Amino acid sequence: MPHDAGPQGEGAPAPPRGDAPAPRRGDANARRVEAMAAAARRRRRLQGLLPWLIILGTFLLWEAAVHGFAIDAFILPAPSAIAASMVQWWQPLLENAWQTLMTTLVGFGLAILFGLALGVAIGSSTLLYHGLYPLLIGFNSVPKVAVVPILVIWFGIGTVPAIITAFLISFFPIVVNVATGIATVEPELRDVLRALGARPLDIIRKVGLPRAMPYFFASLKIAITVAFVGSILAETVAANKGIGQLMMLASSRFDVPLVFAGLMVTAFMGVAMYAVAAAIEQRTTGWAMRGQGEQQVSGVGGGA
Numbered sequence: 001m002p003h004d005a006g007p008q009g010e011g012a013p014a015p016p017r018g019d020a021p022a023p024r025r026g027d028a029n030a031r032r033v034e035a036m037a038a039a040a041r042r043r044r045r046l047q048g049l050l051p052w053l054i055i056l057g058t059f060l061l062w063e064a065a066v067h068g069f070a071i072d073a074f075i076l077p078a079p080s081a082i083a084a085s086m087v088q089w090w091q092p093l094l095e096n097a098w099q100t101l102m103t104t105l106v107g108f109g110l111a112i113l114f115g116l117a118l119g120v121a122i123g124s125s126t127l128l129y130h131g132l133y134p135l136l137i138g139f140n141s142v143p144k145v146a147v148v149p150i151l152v153i154w155f156g157i158g159t160v161p162a163i164i165t166a167f168l169i170s171f172f173p174i175v176v177n178v179a180t181g182i183a184t185v186e187p188e189l190r191d192v193l194r195a196l197g198a199r200p201l202d203i204i205r206k207v208g209l210p211r212a213m214p215y216f217f218a219s220l221k222i223a224i225t226v227a228f229v230g231s232i233l234a235e236t237v238a239a240n241k242g243i244g245q246l247m248m249l250a251s252s253r254f255d256v257p258l259v260f261a262g263l264m265v266t267a268f269m270g271v272a273m274y275a276v277a278a279a280i281e282q283r284t285t286g287w288a289m290r291g292q293g294e295q296q297v298s299g300v301g302g303g304a
């Protein structure tokens with residue numbers, strides 16, 4: 001007996017049963033959010049591994065180029081030769097690296113202290129800005145290698161010229177960035193705060209300094225790297241200890257792998273101090289970079 005096709009006609013799809021759950025919008029949104037979070041985690045893992053992969057690839061390419069083109073170690077030592085020199089001379093490298101690190105940190109600390117104070121003063125006063133800025137620019141334009149012999153005449157050979165050179169070379173970026181951060185407070189906001197009874201010191205302390213913190217930490221990441229340049233520059237000219245002095249001794253006896261080992265140690269210290277400054281920046285001014293993280297997460301699922 002043929003089946004009755006019903007009012008819908010033969011071959012029409014059967015209506016869904018009442019007990020079958022209909023797809024919910026919330027489940028789709030939850031899956032989308034979960035996929036975005038997983039993609040963000042993969043992106044963070046890749047960001048953590050990418051610097052190490054690039055460094056490893058650079059050293060492998062360097063090693064292959066030295067052996068492939070038969071470059072003599074006197075011209076360009078291979079990373080393996082540099083590593084062997086670091087193992088052989090690890091104790092002098094460690095002792096002199098500690099001296100350079102302490103010298104750099106003292107000069108960098110002085111640069112933070114005086115640079116922050118002068119940056120706040122210049123950013124808060126138009127008169128000081130126009131009066132001191134030409135002097136600061138002119139002084140920063142003077143090559144520090146020309147200043148080191150004068151420092152040696154004044155303070156003698158030793159640690160003091162290296163500390164002062166590290167201070168001088170890292171002082172200017174801090175001043176400029178802090179002054180820029182203080183000066184970017186909107187005039188309308190200043191007028192409103194004055195109308196509410198705020199004193200100029202209150203405006204600087206509660207609005208200007210928080211506004212300048214991202215600029216300040218950006219300058220620290222620049223200043224700490226150039227501070228090592230100042231210390232080693234002074235140590236190569238007039239010092240009895242430090243990575244710069246060790247590199248000069250190594251170059252005088254044509255030990256080029258040891259010279260490159262000193263460069264590697266200096267680069268490692270610079271990267272380590274940069275990472276410390278970046279970590280402090282993330283913990284203290286993370287609110288200023290929050291929008292960047294939100295843009296990265298939202299960009300993961302932008303095509304959905």
